[in-house]
């Protein structure tokens with residue numbers, strides 16, 4: 001059974017249903033788990049259920065009441081969804097407490113205090129909760145500590161360590177696990193069938209196996225453009241001397257070809273950095289005299305090219321990890337890619353920032 005069509009998180013849905021049946025929905029929740037497993041989708045579905053006039057058993061939204069119709073349309077007066085704008089590196093303060101002219105008279109923290117217009121409660125979802133500025137996090141504390149009666153606030157982040165202890169301690173933490181290979185495969189199969197794309201069973205198996213439980217990554221692995229860029233990336237990494245300008249240009253072209261939306265662009269860059277990291281880690285193992293652990297003939301030339309210089313491969317791995325960490329925080333991916341490729345070519349640049 002997939003709760004409201006969301007696969008892989010039925011146990012969490014059952015916990016919410018049980019809490020709801022006992023009248024024990026908490027005021028503040030913090031959802032954490034790896035990217036691409038469905039935390040945001042789950043939060044939006046839960047918001048709809050909590051606002052529904054007559055949810056069915058298992059806290060399933062009825063889909064037909066006025067509240068469900070508004071939630072479906074994204075125009076529910078009592079469901080507030082806030083996310084980080086794509087061109088900002090943090091959630092702006094004004095989204096929480098209003099802009100300069102409307103301080104404390106607008107924003108999520110103010111709206112949640114209003115009497116519900118349609119539902120029996122106010123529900124708020126804050127996506128991208130890894131990216132609060134300290135100022136915004138501090139403003140949110142009071143709301144999290146004393147949410148109005150019946151209100152429910154869900155913060156959707158990735159890792160607990162990314163939250164200030166003051167936020168963590170005020171929220172009930174809900175941990176989302178990576179999806180199983182079977183679930184990812186089933187979803188990928190359904191999606192490709194629905195879009196009319198013919199995909200071989202073996203390709204579905206490979207993507208589901210290699211995606212680490214992230215549906216977003218699984219989708220990317222199935223994409224022919226991504227597969228072909230992966231090969232090109234390995235060629236570029238195998239070239240000596242390394243040409244960072246080419247690497248930067250082609251990486252950005254691949255990232256930008258994902259379209260105007262930021263999430264697929266970031267997903268492409270993340271996949272590129274992860275593929276490079278695999279090369280560096282494997283080269284590190286070779287350099288240390290060990291046997292490689294993966295059987296990936298596709299990156300063999302790149303792994304060879306990076307083997308034999310432990311300092312350089314360690315610097316490359318470290319700067320790639322830093323870059324991965326920065327993907328979601330950095331508004332400008334071009335700057336990030338330039339800095340990353342520059343350090344690959346010249347490790348000494350790393351120390352100078």
Ligand SMILES: [Zn+2]
Pocket residue numbers: 052053054055061062063064065066067068
């Ligand atoms: Zn309903």
